Amino acid sequence: MKRPEPHPIYHLDLQIEHCRARVSLNGLPIIRLAAGEDPRGFMPPINPYLVGRNEVFVELMPESPEDEKFETFGLARLHGSVRRFKKGGPASPTGGVEILEIEIPDWIAEQEEKTPPLGFSFEFDSDDATSFAPELVDAPRDRDREAAIDYGMRLCGIVSEGDVDRLVKEMEPKIEAYAKAFDEPTLAFRNDLSEYLRTEFFPLQPQVDFPRTQVRAQPVCGGRLWHITRDGGPLLQTKPDAEDSTREIEIYAGRYEGRLRIAR
């Protein structure tokens, strides 16, 4: 029996010049970029955030925060796309199949007064990819920010104890989502994650000895997930190693059977 074709892999690409931009997909922030004269770009994979009918929301801001009336709008360039690639193949901003083109809409350009941030949105369908609408769209909203911060502190405790298995368990919803998103066995993800945490992440002594007051919880996906960070960076981050290299794990937490766990 012929094995079914794996799901295609979606990437969202954004390239900018002389501006700053934030992009969220289905309410989840996925790109934050700032560029001057030299263009900058980012093209993350987005399969774990797809919900079937997807909304891309772009916020465009001037290069300098002091440019309150966006007088440098004429210089700003923004171009992006959502592209579909074959699993195992290369991804690049000009390769694959373009599903959506992202440009600054004419109505934004024609506005006389441009008060930043200038927001505009796009929609696209991803029927050939797994939909995570139950988690990201249909799940009930969670308003308990303190609980999210507590959860962040609990994760820090697990990490400070070097408990790989507990951390993997906390990441179980993320593992499940990635397995569905990328058509790989859950076990492969779980083992790979355990191996990585044990051999690379924990040996580099993640910096988790900060007070609760430094932990932040920001609602995303319309309040269905919490983006838990600490002042100045991701919640879980290692010290730089001898080559000035660091490891980072961003935490998006959601409620599963009433309990907060790592969703993405």
Added chain:
Amino acid sequence: MPGHGHSLSAAKLFDQLRALRLLAAEPHNLHQLQQLVLQHVPRDAYAWTPPTPHDIVRLLVEGIARGDLYLYRQREQFKQPALVSPFDRGVPLKDLAGPDPEPEPQPPPEPPEEKILDWNIQCKHMIDDDPRTLERGTYIHVVPDGDGKAFDLKDVVQVLYRDDYKPPPGALQATPTGGATVAANSNGADGAYTRYPVEVEYLGEKDYVNFLRPAYWQAFNSVTKYRITEGPTPITVDVHYPYHWKFTFSLPPMRSFSAGAKYDEKIEHNKADGFSTKFHEATVTENVSSWSPSSFKGTAVRGWGSDDPKNGTVVEVGAVQRTRVVQAVKLERSDGAEIAFDRAEMLAKFFWLANSFNRVIDSLMDVVPKVGFYADINFQLMQGSLIVAWGWKEHTDHRAYRWVDVCIEMTIFSVKLEAGVGISGLTFAAQVYVAVLGELKVSISGSRPSPEAEATVKIPVESSIKGQVGVRFEAGYLVQIEGHGETGLQYNGDVSINDANRPISLNGQIQWLGLVFRAKVSVGLFGLGGTKTKQWQPIQAQTLTQVQWPEPEKYNPPFIPRSRIEQILEAALTRGLNIRVFRPSGSMFKSDYKWPIKDIASRLTDKLDASPTMRRDRKTIEAMAHGIREDLDEIGARWFRDWISEDDFLAYVDGAKLAKRIDEARDLGRELALQSGCA
């Protein structure tokens, strides 16, 4: 007369200057004015002896303007017999010297009674339709025409001599340094003056043509000195090197270099994945301020076609670049003589420079190609035109000066480079690519008009062509370059005009910035483990070459002989299982003919040895041998691992695959030398 040290009113100053102009218009007054200068103008205001008529007037004007000098009307101030004052011509005194408190009636003009001793020197050349004349001069520089016509190495200096005290001599005596004295007979009178034409000639070395050699400049800077006696005073004549030279230069375009394959074939050329690659253009424009504009016109042309960022228009290589360098490099002498010179020696520096670009390619190829390597590189050097002419020229006074006329409209170098190398240490395939696009143009124009103008001009030339760094990676993962990454080329140097022993020279160095970038990359399967942020430096920065041109050089890159190539190939073909080539006998009862390994190596060596541009260093040949071995293994594997039919082998030897390998191993310097007609 000394003045009072007070500045004059504008009206008075005007009158004074007008009086001075009228005085100076009379040649006989110049000597007196000269004495005035010597007596009243500080010695540090003029550096030579004697001051020229131009300088006399200038110094007096300055003196009057400062209030140090004042022209009085009293005749007693100017009793010298040779002086003819403007008053003698009936110029109203009031108009000349301003208000006089007690105007006195003019005495009637008295004819000069004293006898006159006077002379001047004339060169055969004209200034504003008048002969170049030096009043009472004792020293003059002349430059023969050097135009290839009769007597082009000679000049005739006329001495016009009036001596009312004694009869003029029948001849003056002219003696060149180290030569025999020649009599310069008078050839008649010019009014009260007797005319003596003195023939002078440049007797120094004239046949050196290689201006890269010191001997040329020794001859160029030498003078033949004549001493003329028996006249009113000894007169010295310096005869300069007579020829003017013109050098025209440009290089032919270089062929682009392509190797490997992109990780994603769909990625369009010259696209930094979303945005067009930035084009870095630096133009150094210099019109030397104290110089006149050049009499030449040039055209700067980019050496390669370029993609318009908006319209994708391709600009073709300019027609100038199609011209072979054998026509574009030209050395001409003012006498029209055919000048043969060693072009290879002249251009060798650029062949070395082209050769140094091989190191950029090497640095890219040395990176282990995890997901493939590709390079698409186009370097160009010295595209456009460089015209420089030089020689000695006579000035309006007694001097001669080193003249140079230069027009450079040239792209010193341009680069269009796109290359990709695999990123090491990742669990997924990723390729980082660099795109470097830019050029350094120089636009310089100027002609030195006089000895007062700056003799040597040095123009800084600097440019940094920063490249862009981008990534391609396996779908489902992410690689984000932080900052901009660092890659590109940098040039620091200068262009010197009329420097010692060079009409023009380029000095500097080109640096390849290598490749260094910091990136955030996925860790774990499809990035489940988050990200890792790290710095990579797959290619080290290095100085490619020092540019010092023109310098006499030879282009002699490493060269290994044919026999050594054959040895290296033989070693590669016998590594592990031997490569075996068979000619089928066509009969079941007769065994196939098996090529001796030496014959296989020899046949391949024929092909390599025949390439005029292939890099013939050991490393290249070993890499080539390794590649050939891989190709033959692949052909052999179609049947048995080590069985290759003669037909297949010969098809490979003469085929495109081996030709491509040889082409990818070419020496850009050797190729440029070949295109320049110097190989």
